[in-house]
Amino acid sequence: MSGHSTYAPQNKVLQWFEKRLPIGGLIYSSFVAYPTPRNLNYWWTFGGILSFMLGVQIITGIVLAMHYTPHVDMAFNSVETIMRDVNYGWLLRYVHANGASMFFLAVYIHMFRGMYYGSYKEPREVLWILGVIIYLVMMATGFMGYVLVWGQMSFWAATVITNLFSAIPGIGDTIVTWLWGGYAVGNPTLNRFYSLHYLLPFVIAGVVVLHVWALHVAGQNNPTGIEPKSDKDTVPFTPYATAKDSFAIACFCILYAWFIFYVPNYLGHPDNYIPANPAVTPAEIVPEWYYLPFYAILRSIPNKLLGVIALFSSIGILAFLPWLDTSRVRSARYRPLFKQFFWLFVIAAVGLGYLGSKPPEGIYVILSRVFTLYYFAFFIIILPLLGIFEKTKPLPNSISESVLGARGA
Amino acid sequence: MTTVSAADHSRRDFLYIATGAVAAVGAAAALVPLIAQMNPDASTIAAGAPVDIDLAPIAEGQIIKVFWRSKPIFIFHRAKKDIELAQNVDVNSLPDPQPDSERVKKGHDQWLVLIGICTHLGCIPLAHEGNYDGWFCPCHGSQYDSSGRIRQGPAPKNLYLPPYTFVSDTKIRIGEDSSKPA
Numbered sequence: 001m002s003g004h005s006t007y008a009p010q011n012k013v014l015q016w017f018e019k020r021l022p023i024g025g026l027i028y029s030s031f032v033a034y035p036t037p038r039n040l041n042y043w044w045t046f047g048g049i050l051s052f053m054l055g056v057q058i059i060t061g062i063v064l065a066m067h068y069t070p071h072v073d074m075a076f077n078s079v080e081t082i083m084r085d086v087n088y089g090w091l092l093r094y095v096h097a098n099g100a101s102m103f104f105l106a107v108y109i110h111m112f113r114g115m116y117y118g119s120y121k122e123p124r125e126v127l128w129i130l131g132v133i134i135y136l137v138m139m140a141t142g143f144m145g146y147v148l149v150w151g152q153m154s155f156w157a158a159t160v161i162t163n164l165f166s167a168i169p170g171i172g173d174t175i176v177t178w179l180w181g182g183y184a185v186g187n188p189t190l191n192r193f194y195s196l197h198y199l200l201p202f203v204i205a206g207v208v209v210l211h212v213w214a215l216h217v218a219g220q221n222n223p224t225g226i227e228p229k230s231d232k233d234t235v236p237f238t239p240y241a242t243a244k245d246s247f248a249i250a251c252f253c254i255l256y257a258w259f260i261f262y263v264p265n266y267l268g269h270p271d272n273y274i275p276a277n278p279a280v281t282p283a284e285i286v287p288e289w290y291y292l293p294f295y296a297i298l299r300s301i302p303n304k305l306l307g308v309i310a311l312f313s314s315i316g317i318l319a320f321l322p323w324l325d326t327s328r329v330r331s332a333r334y335r336p337l338f339k340q341f342f343w344l345f346v347i348a349a350v351g352l353g354y355l356g357s358k359p360p361e362g363i364y365v366i367l368s369r370v371f372t373l374y375y376f377a378f379f380i381i382i383l384p385l386l387g388i389f390e391k392t393k394p395l396p397n398s399i400s401e402s403v404l405g406a407r408g409a
Numbered sequence: 410m411t412t413v414s415a416a417d418h419s420r421r422d423f424l425y426i427a428t429g430a431v432a433a434v435g436a437a438a439a440l441v442p443l444i445a446q447m448n449p450d451a452s453t454i455a456a457g458a459p460v461d462i463d464l465a466p467i468a469e470g471q472i473i474k475v476f477w478r479s480k481p482i483f484i485f486h487r488a489k490k491d492i493e494l495a496q497n498v499d500v501n502s503l504p505d506p507q508p509d510s511e512r513v514k515k516g517h518d519q520w521l522v523l524i525g526i527c528t529h530l531g532c533i534p535l536a537h538e539g540n541y542d543g544w545f546c547p548c549h550g551s552q553y554d555s556s557g558r559i560r561q562g563p564a565p566k567n568l569y570l571p572p573y574t575f576v577s578d579t580k581i582r583i584g585e586d587s588s589k590p591a
Binding site: 160164166305360 | 444447448449450453457474476478479480481528529530531532533534535546547548549550562563564565
C-alpha cells in the first residue's frame, strides 16, 4: 500500500532537521498518512486505549515511587501516607491501582478481538507473539506491584506465586529461596520486586514499539479478514483512526473514572488493608480478578506439579495459536462453526474467572474442571480440526465491497 | 589486492572461535555475581542459627507456633487420642505414606514438631481444623492429620519436619539434629 500522502515540511528549520533525522517523516507515515482499513470497528480502538493506559501507569507509577518506601517495616505505612498526607496522593494511587485493572480489562478485550477476527494468522504471527510477550510481562508487573502494598493479600500472594516454582522437581526449593533472597518472603523479596516493578513497564514499552512496528509492516487486520486491495479499501490514519481512537479513549475513561471516584476499592480485597503478617494466612485468599481464570485452572487439578504445568501452559499455548488454527479464513464472520466455539471459549474463560473467586469445593471444582478441559480442547483439538472440516462462507471480493455492497466496488 | 588462501581461512576461523569462546566464558563469569546476589545474604544466614524452645509451658492438646528462619514451626503437645489416631492409620492408604514413628523422636511420641507451611503453595494451615484432628489449609483446602500428614487436598507431601533435637526432656533445639542416623 502506498499510503495517501507524504511528509513534506515547508518550514526551513524542519527541512534542515528532517535531512539529519527523518523522525517527522516516520511519525507522519506511521500515524498520519498510514492507511487503515476503512471498515475497522470499535473493537479495534483497544490498541490505542492500551497505549494510553501504559502511559497513565508509567506516569502515576513514577510519582508514586517518589513517596513509597520499599522496606517491610515501612512499606504499608508509606502507602497509607500516600493515601492520607501526600497532596492528591489518594487520587494518584487510585488512578494507578484501578489503572492496572483497566489495563487488563482492555488487554483481554484486545486479545479476544484478535482471536475472533483471526488477527494472529499469517502474516501477523510475530505481531501476535509479541502481544503474548507483552501480556506475560504485564502479568509479572501487575503481580509485583500488588505485592508492594505489603498488606496481607500482598504478602500471601507473593508467597503462593513464588511457591509455584517449588513444584519444579529437584531444584524447585533452591529456585524459590533464590527468588526470595531468604528463607521466606521478606525484605529482600520486597526490594527486588520494587526494582523490577519499576523496570518492567519500560520493557513493556519497548516490546510495544516492536508490536506496533510489526503491525505497520503487516498492516492491520480488519473485520472481513481480507487484505486491502486498493486505496478504496483504506482511509488515512489521521483524521479517521485518531478521531475514533480518541473518542474510544474518552468513553473508556468514563468507566475508569467511575471506578476511581465512586468504587475505588471495589476491585481490591479488604484484607489488603491489614498489614502483612507472616504468621497468619487470611482465611480466604484470592488473587486480583485478572488472574482468576488461571488460578481456577491451577486449583482444578488435584496434583501440584500438573496444576502448575496447566497454569503456565494455559498462557503459553497462546503463543502457538497461529499454528494451532489451521483455517485459511481469518474472520469469524465467515466461519459459522468457529464463531460458536469461540463464544463457548469466552464463556469458559470468563467462567473460570468466576470460579477462581469461589471456594474450591463441590460444584465449583467440577465446573472448573469442565471449563479447564474446554479451554485446552479449544486450542489443541477444536482449532486444528475446524480448519479441515468447517465449511466457511464466501468471502467478499474486497473491503469496500463488503462495506458498500457490490455497487461500490 | 591480496588473495585469501585456504590456510588463512582456517587460521581466521580459529581466531573467531577462540575470541568467541573467551567472550562467552567472560559473559558467563559476569553472570555469577549477578545471579548469586539474589541468594540469602550473610546476615540472613546468620539469623537462621538454631533456636532453643522450652516445652514445659505447652499444655497437653496445645499447639504453639514459633519462628525459625522466618518459617513458622508448629509444636503440638499431643494427647493420647491424637497419638493413637496417628498410629492407627493404615500407612499405605496415605497419599505420602509415612508411619507416625518416623515423624516424632523416639520416646517423645507426645511432641510433634513441624514446619507450619503447607506443602502445596506455602500458606500456613490452621490448627485444630479439618476432618483429621490436625490442620486445614485455608488457601486450597489441604487437610493434615495429627501427625501432620497430608490426607486430603492438593498438597503433595506431608508437612515437613525441621531438623531438631531434644536437649533435655522439656527443651528442644530447632536447627540442629544430632540424632540423625548417618
